[in-house]
Amino acid sequence: MSWLHDNPHIKTIRVAASDLNGVARGKRMPTQFAQGIEEDGTRFPLSALNLDIWGEDIDDSPLVFEAGDPDGVCLPTERGFLPMPWLDNPSALLPMWMYREDGRAFDGDPRHALAAVLKRYADRGLTPVCGTELEFYLVDDSGKDLQVVPSPRSGKRRPGAEILSLRALDAFDNYFTALYDGAEAMDIHAETAISEAGLGQFEINLSHSPAMKAADDTWLFKLLVRGVARQHGFAASFMAKPYPEYSGNGMHVHFSVLDKDGNNIFDDGGPNGTDVLHHAIAGCMNGLSASALILAPHGNSYDRLVPNAHAPTSICWAYENRTAAIRIPGGSYKARRIEHRVAGGDVNPYLMLAAVLGAALTGIEDAQMPPPPITGNAYDQGLPQLPSAWGDAIDLFESDDRIARIFPAELISNLVATKRQELQAFAELSPEEQIDLYLDTV
Incomplete structure (x- = not known):
């Protein structure tokens, strides 16, 4: 009290x-x-x-x-x-x-699912540290069709995307100031904001934190982003693909793993990273198809996962390559980490982190090794592909042994039943009804 x-x-x-x-x-x-x-x-x-x-x-x-x-x-x-x-x-x-x-x-509570994965890490003396990158659109949904929000400064609707544009950020300075003030009040450590590749699209990064706080922060921040937008007279949406012709919303997660002494177990002091890093990469890759339902949980999610649209479609990994599903960023070796790039902005953060960290831990436990890293454009290399249909993702999630190692049986059956019910009803919706369904809910 x-x-x-x-x-x-x-x-x-x-x-x-x-x-x-x-x-x-x-x-x-x-x-x-x-x-x-x-x-x-x-x-x-x-x-x-x-x-x-x-x-x-x-x-x-x-x-x-x-x-x-x-x-x-x-x-x-x-x-x-x-x-x-x-x-x-x-x-x-x-x-x-x-x-x-x-x-x-x-067992049907997604936060408990993540807690169970983190306990498995703790039993090995390990602590995952995670940071999420949240992409979202600011949208005028007051009319029949979605439109970019008019600039509060000029009253004009900008007709195109403005990647890394200060003008786009400054046009919504009051909104972003209120957003950062709200995040501070809620003990959410919001870092950089940028304008993104979509029409009225932005991204905000949250600080690296212990995994449960990262999941809490992400869940709460989504509530804040949407709520503050409504205060300012427009909508903010994390739905995976609000505009067919523009990039979708992703939620990339960066993670490293610390031992009991606080050392990053992915860092070997050089550019390649440790064997444990490679085991975790292999686990993430091997779990991608089975966990697609977590990373792309809705009917609209699969509109985002298409080639040449800034979202990964191939099951592969690479150093410093944003076309790969699993990217190892450059920079300081002490900060060696995995960037998992598949999840959409429409995910449940607790389930997403449980799936990603659980798959990585499976790779570590089994000492799995990945194929060689790719170079160049992953879209053009004929690589194994992520599931492209919602129904296929549901079936894979239900039957895969790796998922059974990560999630309790009750959660698996509950989620499968939920998604099969949604799949059936979604097929009867018009495109306009699909947008109305997801714009504010996910």
């Missing part, structure tokens, strides 16, 4: 957990109930974390009618209360995660 005591202007609180799609599910209540929530948690149906993208129950889910739709117990994460700067009335958010009545972690 100390944070609320120091912030007496807060009048309402929200308690929320992430469902499998990364959507915040929760409750609103007056602050007078905060102490009880902090001490004892609150109750949600277990099925609340296994809804489809429309927020509907999953047909024939064992969590619903078969089991009597029982409650789970949601307890606060270590994050504690956070301000919600995008709301007009002073409010605070308390992030939660789900447990069963008997105290066991609920």
Whole structure:
């Protein structure tokens, strides 16, 4: 209660957990109930974390009618209360995660899935450190068709992309200032902002942090980016491909792994990196097809994964090459790391980091070795390809043994049922309805 005591202007609180799609599910209540929530948690149906993208129950889910739709117990994460700067009335958010009545972690909770992967690292004396790069579009969705937001400075709509343009950033200076102020208030360490290759597209990098904080920061930052945009009269969207003719939104993740003494186990003091780095690369590559459903979770996601559109389509790795799915950036050897470039902006950050770090750990555990790194344009080399269809990705995720090493069986079956239900309904939507579906939800 100390944070609320120091912030007496807060009048309402929200308690929320992430469902499998990364959507915040929760409750609103007056602050007078905060102490009880902090001490004892609150109750949600277990099925609340296994809804489809429309927020509907999953047909024939064992969590619903078969089991009597029982409650789970949601307890606060270590994050504690956070301000919600995008709301007009002073409010605070308390992030939660789900447990069963008997105290066991609920295996259908994506945050617990990441925690289980991180425990496997910790059991080996290892700590992953991650930083995410979030791409998003600022969009005027007030009319029938999406448009670039008019410049608040000139009132003009810029007709094309402006890569690394200070003019584009300066046009939305009030928005970005509010965004950075909000991130600071929420203890999210936002770094560089740039304009990107799409029409009204931007990217913000979050600082490298222990993996769970990185996932929390990313989940919370997406809420902040969208909320502050609405405050300013437009939308911000992380959907994978809002404009067919422009680049999609990615969420690249950079990660290294530290030993118990804080040493980077990928750094050998030279340009190649350690054997462990190569084991992790191999694990990431070998897990790409099976984890495509996590990295590209929605119908729109596969519109992004096309050749020559700034998104990787080939299963390969390389040093300092942005056409590869797995890139080893240049720079200081002490900062030797893997950049995993496949995920879209529409992912659930907890599942994405669990899939990426889990695949890397599988490679480390099995001492796998990758093929030689590529050079040149990966799109032109006839390499093995990522799944290009949503249904194929669902089938691979359900059946692959590597996924079973990373995720609990309950989460696998829940996610597969969710995505099959969404796949069937998505096929009946018009292109306009598909955009309306994903613009604000993912």
